[in-house]
Amino acid sequence: MSAQALKGHLDGMLLAALEDGPRHGYAVMEILRAGSDGRFDLPTGTIYPALRRLERAGHVRAQWSEEGGRRRRVYELTPSGRRTLDDERHAWQEFSSAVTALLGPHRRPVTS
Amino acid sequence: MSAQALKGHLDGMLLAALEDGPRHGYAVMEILRAGSDGRFDLPTGTIYPALRRLERAGHVRAQWSEEGGRRRRVYELTPSGRRTLDDERHAWQEFSSAVTALLGPHRRPVTS
DNA sequence: TCACTACATGTAGCTTTACTACTCATACCG
DNA sequence: CGGTATGAGTAGTAAAGCTACATGTAGTGA
Numbered sequence: 001m002s003a004q005a006l007k008g009h010l011d012g013m014l015l016a017a018l019e020d021g022p023r024h025g026y027a028v029m030e031i032l033r034a035g036s037d038g039r040f041d042l043p044t045g046t047i048y049p050a051l052r053r054l055e056r057a058g059h060v061r062a063q064w065s066e067e068g069g070r071r072r073r074v075y076e077l078t079p080s081g082r083r084t085l086d087d088e089r090h091a092w093q094e095f096s097s098a099v100t101a102l103l104g105p106h107r108r109p110v111t112s
Numbered sequence: 113m114s115a116q117a118l119k120g121h122l123d124g125m126l127l128a129a130l131e132d133g134p135r136h137g138y139a140v141m142e143i144l145r146a147g148s149d150g151r152f153d154l155p156t157g158t159i160y161p162a163l164r165r166l167e168r169a170g171h172v173r174a175q176w177s178e179e180g181g182r183r184r185r186v187y188e189l190t191p192s193g194r195r196t197l198d199d200e201r202h203a204w205q206e207f208s209s210a211v212t213a214l215l216g217p218h219r220r221p222v223t224s
Numbered sequence: 225t226c227a228c229t230a231c232a233t234g235t236a237g238c239t240t241t242a243c244t245a246c247t248c249a250t251a252c253c254g
Numbered sequence: 255c256g257g258t259a260t261g262a263g264t265a266g267t268a269a270a271g272c273t274a275c276a277t278g279t280a281g282t283g284a
Contacts, residue, residue, distance in 0.1 A: 004120030004269060005207050007241060013214045026261050036210035046242055048263055053241085069250060070261065092215055095117050096208050098148035102125045103204055116240060119270060138232050158271050160234055165270085181279060184232070 001039060010050055011059075012088030013040070015081055018060060024072040025051055051075055059084050113151060122162055123171075124200030125152075127193055130172060136184040137163055163187055171196050 017023060017031040029047050032040045051073075054060045059081035065072050077085070129135060129143040141159050144152045163185075166172045171193035177184050189197070 001207060002120040002203060003243075004241090004271095005203070007119030007270085008114040008116030009211055010242075013211065016215050019216075024261075025263095032214060035214045039206060039210045040214070043243065043245095044262070045244070045246090045264080050242080052263095071249080072261065073263095089215055091114060091117070092211060094151060095113060096212065098151045099121055099125065099204060100208070102144060102147045102152070103128050103201055115272070116242095116270090119241085122271075136232080137234095155272065155274095156233070157235080157273070157275090160232095162271080164234095182232070183279085 006040075009092065010046070011054060012085065012092060014047075014050060014054060015059060015077065015085040015088065018075055018077045018081070019085065022074045022076040024065075024074045026072075028075070054081070118152075118154075121204065122154075122158070123166060124197065124204060126159075126162060126166060127171060127189065127197040127200065130187055130189045130193070131197060134186045134188040136177075136186045138184075140187070166193070 013032060014028060017028045017035075023031070025044075025048055028051070029042060029044070032042060032047075051060065051062070055062050055075070057080075059078060060075045061078050062073050062075050065074050125144060126140060129140045129147075135143070137156075137160055140163070141154060141156070144154060144159075163172065163174070167174050167187070169192075171190060172187045173190050174185050174187050177186050
């Protein structure tokens with residue numbers, strides 16, 4: 001995976017990981033890793049700042065929780081986050097179909 | 113389309129636009145615009161530097177041509193460029209299927 | 225003739241965003 | 255007691271597309 005491939009597509013995936021209920025950062029990380037067959041094995045330096053960004057943007061709400069001596073920051077979608085997720089899904093559809101069309105299948109020269 | 117969405121995916125599309133024969137920058141720009149139904153209407157400040165980058169990387173070869181008082185820089189794929197295009201196609205498959213899986217379809221709550 | 229648009233190429237500086245490389249802390253397992 | 259998994263974070267860097275410009279020719283309509 002190219003170093004820049006993720007740019008602009010991470011937020012949507014983070015929001016999607018929170019869609020089915022509140023999750024803490026580490027769990028979101030796992031969801032991305034498992035849900036991509038290990039392809040998105042993102043460093044903590046990517047995921048935590050990204051979640052902070054979403055918080056600042058008002059798309060998620062965060063809350064500290066202590067459970068079994070384990071300090072966790074649990075994130076939850078806001079209504080704005082749900083709307084944004086819808087938008088991101090739509091944008092991804094548009095974007096990916098355009099790239100797929102342009103990249104096209106490899107047309108090998110006819111070898112009749 | 114998000115400002116960063118293209119990051120890391122442009123090179124492949126540029127190479128693909130050159131696959132069927134040499135093209136000059138402006139023509140490549142048109143191919144991207146037309147082939148994406150107007151979604152990738154990229155500014156010249158994006159396309160020309162990107163082509164230079166591919167040239168420096170050895171993926172395309174460039175040549176000036178004068179035709180009807182029109183000064184054009186014509187780009188052509190190198191063997192390395194063709195290999196890279198194959199790689200980019202493969203990477204795009206991997207990437208887009210992973211994103212699609214994670215973004216997922218919107219599962220609305222059952223409304224029985 | 226004049227203005228506007230399409231064609232054609234380019235650069236300098238900005239911005240965004242993911243990554244690298246760290247720090248800190250607890251729980252668990254051998 | 256040492257290593258790994260869990261859990262959160264920051265500072266600084268690099269990549270790459272975008273904005274806003276400059277430059278020039280050709281064609282078209284008023």
